[in-house]
Amino acid sequence: MLLIHCPYCNETLPEVEFAYASEAHIARPTRPSETTDEDWAEFLFMRSNVKGPLYERWRHVHGCGRFFNAVRDTVTDKFLTTYKAGEPRPDLSSLTEGLK
Amino acid sequence: MSQYRVSGRGRVDTARPVTFTFDGKSYRGAQGDTVASALLANGVHLMGRSFKYHRPRGAIAAGSEEPNALIGTRRGSGRFEPNTRATVQEIWDGLETNSQNKFPSLKFDVGAVNDAAYMLFSAGFYYKTFMWPRSFWDKVYEPFIRAAAGLGVSPIEEDPDTYASRNLHCDVLIVGAGPTGLAAARAAAVEGLRVVLVDENPEAGGTLLSEPQARIDGKAAWDWLAAELEALKALGVKIMTRTTAIAYYHQNMIGLVEKLTDHLPKLPADTPRERLWRVRSKQVVLAQGALEKPLVFHGNDRPGVMLAGSAQTFLNRYGVLVGKRPVILTSHDSAWYAAFDLQDAGAKVQAIVDTRADVDALLQSEARARGIAVKLSHTATATSGRLRVSSLRINPVAGGTVGAAQDIRCDAVLMSGGWTPSLHLFSHTKGSLTWDDDRTTFLPEKTPEDCVIAGASRGLWGIGAALADGAEKGRAVAEALGKTGAQVAYAIEADRPGTGVSHKELPTDLSAGKAKAFVDFQNDVTAKDLRLAVREGMRSIEHVKRYTTNGMATDQGKMSNINGLNIASDALGKKQPQVGLTTFRPPYTPTSFGAFAGYHRGEHFEVTRKTNIDSWAEAKGAVFEPVGQWRRARYFPKPGEDMDTAVRRECAATRASVGIFDASTLGKIEVVGPDAVEFMNRMYTNPWTKLAPGRCRYGLLLGDDGYIRDDGVIGRMTEDRFHVTTTTGGAARVLNMMEDYLQTEWSDLNVWLTSTTEHWSTVALNGPNAAKLLAPFVEGVELTEEAFPHMSCVECTVAGMPARLFRVSFTGEIGFEVNVPAHLGQKLWDILWEAGQQYGITAYGTETMHVLRAEKGYIIVGQDTDGTVTPYDAGMGWAVGKKKPDFVGMRGLARPDLQAKNRKQLVGLLTEDGSKLEEGAQIVFDPKQAIPMTMVGHVTSSYDVGTTDQPIALALVEGGHGKMGETVYIPMPDRTIAAKITATVFVDPENTRLKI
The missing domain is CATH 3.50.50.60 (FAD/NAD(P)-binding domain)
Incomplete structure (x- = not known):
């Protein structure tokens, strides 16, 4: 079972308190009716599906209830970092440097 | 004393004899024996029959890696366990054991005919033998495979034992209490760390138990061991025996299974049989040691052929x-x-x-000195x-x-x-392995976890090397935890370090094609099978494994992996690391379902949510059904009534006078704030701006893909406050979705969301007399058509209780939903029930609710919709706000596919012969077409117990809205049913019955 750091509670807690909420940094178009079918399909369906560090969202559903962002390596299942919603994407190279 | 017991040897207590049975015959062993050691002491080697060829087999090992000696154990009625390893099960007075996989007896087994027909059972025999003819599959092959598969027989009684689970947090967890683990424990414990030392055996010591000749720090091995265990306990080390580390999960979480009662003659009261420990340790030391490999040659499986190290263990540990x-x-x-x-x-x-x-x-001269x-x-x-x-x-x-x-x-x-380092848990960590040519084995390399591996499990041999490495690794983890770490050295005498070589199958002068040289004893895989698999095109070790089943038995290839790899790589003409090792998966040894289930069985398997009115329903004899985690009354049968009769009566009474229904499980979300109306406009399809406080509206919630996710009546209590209801099962999902949009897309909106599902008890009254019944209790509003029309809501007082009163209908009758604080639900119910007697008030359950709503064409999300249905498909385009700039799903609805003409649309169906359709049945336009037919939809709801004079159904049909009055066909196994497409409303299409 993973231990996950909630950036709002500033606590590292068991996975059962959290719920996965798919890929992060996919903003809903502010004027959906003005988007093309292609752009809307891109927003709605396309995900990066990376093998390696993935920017993704989690919700501390059985805690503070907040959605936050994380970088998790899909190969090792290791969390590289978590950060508050709205904060910029952390730079991957700075995250992977310290790893064994 | 038994024939093969050696006086003065072993750690068993021969002064305390123990009597047990094996295949009905009584045997005597000693306190401390396993079934295997006690049988061997009686000269019994034959303990089972093999899986495929039914060859006679005996114990080949002395520990948990044993592949052959699998037995059934019984303790009175209800307590039977198949496939127990005889080398692990400790004996006690009265233990009953049985051999497996034999008929009629262990010594004469007719299944052994398979051994003579071994040509049929070569590698991949399932794929070859059972291919043809196709018609043989159902009647011949499958029953044969099912009968032959598996070794033991599953118990059929419910397990009367209890199983516990616990969490444990520590600084250092050490797996394996042999010399490596003991030295690591000391090194960490002297630094004041919280250390847990676990071992699957009944006592700690590992190799030391099998090598009493060794001397450590001037003491005989067993004396040193006893003193060291006392010293470790004094240092606060938690030593857990009969405890197997079954799996290594992320971030140093290790699963342990502790066996508490299987070795006891009498079951202690209130003690679970097993306890699952979820350990989270800052550092882990793996000291699981090494497992001995068999040699691969013709006839290496005959009873009496066993591992030399195990024979040494049987002698020194068990005498x-x-x-x-x-x-x-x-x-x-x-x-x-x-x-x-x-x-x-x-x-x-x-x-x-x-x-x-x-x-x-030196070894040779020692042999000569003994005359060997x-x-x-x-x-x-x-x-x-x-x-x-x-x-x-x-x-x-x-x-x-x-x-x-x-x-x-x-x-x-x-x-x-030779010996194979035990890398199972290390591999669970996704640790990488490196091939060591000298030792012909894989060794551990790197792991992403805070974990070190020590001693024989990283290829070091001998007690001295194990102690030294254990001490070193114990110090290393102490340092990793911020301690200084002291050097500890041990003085060893009479150690037995050694070397050896590893082989593929041994060379022979006999026909290799007829050799039965076993690699995997439990699955009966021979060297020949592996070579055949390679000849037939298997290149990866993973393919060879699956084709031959090598390493796929319950022992997970503990003995066979490296031998199998040596042979496969030789056949492929490649080096072993190029062929690769199969993946080790948890659990390390077979684990009972009970241990995994723990407390989560029976009524505790899942949470059961009950409303405040649940006990009333139970007392009235309600039949319940689970809805989400809720337990809901399905119908209230009177004596002698079956479901259909009861539901017919409940439906009729509600349409004729008044029915009372517990709707407390409906999801409820309070949406509050200055931007609440804007938030509602964006979340739901409907327009909310013009909805006046005190009015409510049926709301549809879509996903951004345009499909229906949920629905419910939403009341605007005040300008800035909405009382949102959701489906019973959808409440948490809807709140999560609302929070998602609010927090991450529209964080500028000033809105608060609160789940209020369990804050309210909701009592629904429906029927022509509903208003008459309720009105006398309501203060603050007149229940008239003018003062409180259909789709109104108000905060008021009902029977002296603070209430939110809704005038809504899910039945087509005059309807009210009275929400009172949850704990007052039963009080309100009792008052209405009492007062309702003059109207013949009838309690109804979810089944009647379903029927009455279907007669009105009201959908149930998740039954009449399936995640691909738009509001237009469901005939609810009227609920979509056309003038809004945006709402969740608006852009999705504009996608070309969702605008297509021939989408499946919700319609009513009336069968021509008056029969009831089956929910889920597929629909076709042309019943005479060739099979496979083109299916154009399916029946979503179907009832024949309501108030209509014939059975009704709802269905999704391609282009259904444009096919009113047309006939479709529902092919069933025995006949084809014709049905006419109708509107979805079967009762009171003009809604006259909603009027007071």
């Missing part, structure tokens, strides 16, 4: 000679010591046969004996040529093909 005239067959020094120990205990070792040309001169014949550069080519080995056939090998055979008479063959 049992596995044979009086054993022959040693080895490629590793360790077996020489086994020979010496057995010889010194009174056996007459017939010979030491070593495949190597060069063996340590030594045969170097020899291979073994066969064994003989029916139910027990009686001779070993050996041949000299010179320059790659196998010479003339010689038979050595014996009653046991003790083999050693």
Whole structure:
């Protein structure tokens, strides 16, 4: 079972308190009716599906209830970092440097 | 004393005899024996039949890696466990055990005919034998495979035992309490760390228990061990025996299974049988040691052929000679010591046969000093004996040529093909492995976890090396935890370090095609099978494994992996690391379902949510059904009524007078704030701006893809406050979705969301007399058509209780939903029930609710929709706000596919012959077309117990809205039913019944 750091509670807690909420940094178009079918399909369906560090969202559903962002390596299942919603994407190279 | 028990040897207590049965016959063992050691003490080697060929088999090992000696154990009625390893199960007075996989008896098993027909059962035999003819599959092949599959028989009674689970947090968890683990424990414990030391055996000590000759710091091994365990306990080390580390999960979470009662003659009260520990440790030391490999040669599975190290364990731990005239067959020094120990205990070792040309001169002179014949550069080519080995056939090998055979008479063959480091838990961590050519084995390399691996499990051999490495690694983890870490050194005498070589199958002068040289004993896989798999095109070890089933039995290839790899890589002409090792998966050893289930069984399997009115329903004899985690009353049968009768009565009473229904489980979300109306406009399809406080509206929630996700009536209590209801099962999902949009897309909106599902008890009254019944209790509003029309809501007082009153209908009748604080639900119910007697008030359940709503064409999300239905498909385009700039799903609805003409649309169906359709049944336009037919939809709801004069159904049909009055067909196994497409409203289409 993973231990996950909630950036709002500033606590590292068991996975059962959290719920996965798919890929992060996919903003809903502010004027959906003005988007093309292609752009809307891109927003709605396309995900990066990376093998390696993935920017993704989690919700501390059985805690503070907040959605936050994380970088998790899909190969090792290791969390590289978590950060508050709205904060910029952390730079991957700075995250992977310290790893064994 | 039993025939093969050696006085003065072993750790069992022969002064405390224990009587148990095996296949109905009574045997005597000693306190501390396992079933295997006690049977061997009685000269019994035959303990089971093999999986595929039903060959006679005995114990080959002395520990949890045992593949052959699997037995059933019984403790009175209800407590039966199949496939228990006889080498692990401790005996107690009255234990009943049985051999498996034999008919009619262990000594004469007719299934052994498979052994003669072995040509049929070669690698991939399932795929080849059961291919043709196709018609044989159902009647012949599948029953045959099902009958033959598996070893033991599953218990049929409910398990009367209890199982516990606990969490444990520590600084250092050490897996394996052999010399490595003990030294690591001391190094960490002296630094004041919280140390947990676990071992699957009944007592700690590991190799030390099998090597009493060693001396540590001037003390005999067993004296040192006893003192060291006391010292570790004094340092606060938690030592857990009979405890298996079954799995290594992320971030140093390790699963332990502790067996508490299987070794006890009497079950203590209030003690679980097993306890699952979820350990989170800052650092982990893996000290699981190494497992001995068999040698692969024809007849290496005959009872009496076993691992040399295990024979040494049976002698030194249990005081049992596995044979009086054993022959040693080895490629590793360790077996020489086994020979010496057995010889010194009174056996007459017939010979030491070593495949190597060069063996340590010291070992050779020790053998000569004991008068043991030594045969170097020899291979073994066969064994003989029916139910027990009686001779070993050996041949000299010179320059790659196998010479003339010689038979050595014996009653046991003790083999050693070297040792395999136990890398299972290390591999669970996704640790990488590196091939070591010298030792012909994989060694641990890197792991992403805070974990070190020490001693024999990283290829170090001998007690001295184990202690030194354990101390070093214990110090390393202490340092990783910020301690200084002291050097500890141990002085060892009479240690037995050694070397050896690893083989593929041994060379032979006999036909290799007829050889039964076993690699995987439990799944009956031979060297020949592996080579055949390669010849037939398997290239990856993962394919070879699945084609031959090598390593796929319950022992997970503990003995067979490296031998199998050696043979497969030889057949492929590649080096072992290029062929690769199969993946180790949890659990390390077979684990009971009970341990995993723990407390989560029976009523505790899942949470059961009950409303405040639940006990009333139970007292009235309601039949319940689970909805989400809720337990809801489905119907209220009167004596002698079945469901149909009860539902018919409930439906009729509600349409005729008044029905009362517990709607408390409806999801409820309070949406509050200055931007609440804007938030509602964006979340739901409907327009909310013009909805006046005190009015409510049916709301539809879509996903951004345009499909219906949820629905419910939403009341605007005040300008800035909405009382949102959701489906019973959808409440949490809807709140999560709302929070998602609010927090991450529209964080500018000032809105608060609160789940209020359990804050309210909701009592629904429906029927022509509903208003008459309720009105006298309501203060603050007149229940008239003018003052409180359909789709109104108000905060008021009902029977003196603060209430939110809704005038809504899910039945087509005059309807009210009275929400009162949850704890007052039963009080309100009782008052209405009492007052309702004059109207013949009838309680109804979810089944009647379903029927009444279907008669009105009201959908149930998740039943009449399936995640691909738009509001237009469902005939609810009226609920979509056309003038709004945006709402969740608005852009999705504009996608071309969702605008397509021939989408499946919700319609009503009336069958021509008046029969009831089956929910889920597929629909076609042309019943005469060829099979497979083109299916154009399916029945979503169907009832024949309501108030209509014929059965009704709702269905999704391609282009259904444009096909009113047309006939569709529902092919069933026995006939085809014709049905006419209708509107979805079957009762009161003008809604006259909603009026007071």
